Amino acid sequence: MSIPVVDFSASSLNVEDIDQADLRQLSGELKMAFTEVGFVFLENTGISQAEVDDVMDASRRFFLQPDHLKRPFSRKTFPNNPNHGWVSLEAERLNPQKPGDLKEAFNLSSLHPDIKWPTSEAQAGLRETQTAFFHRCKELSLRVLRVMAHSLDVDPDVFLNAHRLIGTDENGTTLRSLYYPPVRSELAKEGQLRCGEHSDYGSITLLFQSAEGLQVRRRSGEFICAPCVPGAVLVNIADLMQRWTGDQFVSVLHRVLLPPAGDPGTRQSLAFFVQPDDEAVVTCIDGSQKYPPVRSDAYLNERFNDSYGRM
Template identity: 85%
Template sequence: MSIPVVDFSAGSLDVENISNADLHQLSRGLKMAFTEVGFVFLENTGITQAEVNRVMDVSRSFFLQPDHLKRPFSRKTFPNSPNHGWVSLETESLNPQKPGDLKEAFNLSSLHPDIKWPSSEEVAGFQEIQTAFFHRCKELSLRILRVMALSLGLDPDIFLNTHRLIGTDENGTTLRSLYYPPVKSELAKEGQLRCGEHSDYGSITLLFQSDEGLQVCRRSGEFICAPLVPGAVLVNIADLMQRWTSDHFLSVLHRVLLPPVGNSSTRQSLAFFVQPDDEAVVSCIDGSDKYPPVRADVYLIERFNHSYGRT
């Protein structure tokens, strides 16, 4: 099955302005996508392509700098938020069974006023542009979480209540700018990918892409190519949400392959990884014991340890 496309116009309105018919149709569309595929394209979210391009442009300027200018902003050098900062090429293996991924990243995981930001002339506006987009994605994510709860017949605030601290150091939500540099596929290590097969860790993920390349795993085990839908946001379920819903919503594997031989193009994407508040305990909302309760921050750290080769 292909990835559904759903009009999110109704989700952008205040509750009192949404007709029951529109809300029902939107809820039904999200529920079908997340129970059958795990991914959905949302159109008319309010986030414009111009906003996405602005973040990608300033991110690309950062990534194209020499490594010695990026190194002072490396991940694990920020005490308030260890996940914040630059991740160099081949540092992370999202599939730990394979060589390091052929990508760079900059994680915006903290808005703490003492955080040090790139501020050279080459990346003018980096902090302001990244921070503004973080808030735009946060706003959209909360609207999506509310409709997801409604689609399951639950209290509309059930997920919102555990995502109140997004943007603070008590929540691991991250805006991740990703840069895939040119690569000669024939020189890559055996099994190496631009981004190894993995499922995401938290509640949901918002993804904005510059080019095709993402592949999503179907229930059959076959990987299908995710198309580009201009102006749409690609949203997927992550692992904690699958646990929360007792496998009702599906968190599925996805990856980014190497480009074909002879293709030296770069690729960019922006991923907004939505996490529950650190101290939130995720347990099955249907009252079952299909998964044991787990604290959000404990689960996140465990997954990071796998991706970065630590036990």
């Protein structure tokens, strides 16, 4: 089955109140996508391609700087939020059994006013552009979570109350700018990918991509290529949401392959990883007790240990 494309205009950021008939229709479409595939393209969300392009342009200017200019902003150098900051090439292994991923990232995990940002002329507007986009993604995520709750016939507050602190240092939600530099496939290490096979950690992820390369695993075990749908947001279920829903919604493996031989081109994407508040305890909402209760921050930190190595 291919990844469904769903019109989200009834609950877009440009709409104040959703019509109940539209809500039922939208809920049914999302439920089918998230139970059968785990991924869905949402069109007409209210986030424009121009907004995405602005963030990617600002991010690209940061990534194209020499490493010594990026290093002062490295992940784990910000005491109030260790996940905030730059991740260098091959520093992360999303599949811990394989070599480091051939990508760089910048994690916007803290909106604290004292967080240090690049201030060079080449980086003018980086903070403002990324922060504004973070808030746009936050609002869209809450709308998606509301529709998801409706699709399961549960009170939306079950999800929404666990995400009240997005944008504070008591919540691990992260806007991640990703840059895949040019690579010659024949020079890569055995088994190395641009992004190793993994499932996401939290509730849901919003993904904006500039080029193809992402693959999603079907339930059959076969990987399918995720196309680029202009103007659409690719949304997927993450692991805590699968636990939360007692496996009704599925979190599936995905990866980013190396470019084809002879194509050393770059790739960019923006991923908004939605995480429940640190102290939120995720339990199966269907009463199935398929999974034991787990605190959001404890689960997230355990997954970071797998990706970055245990200290």
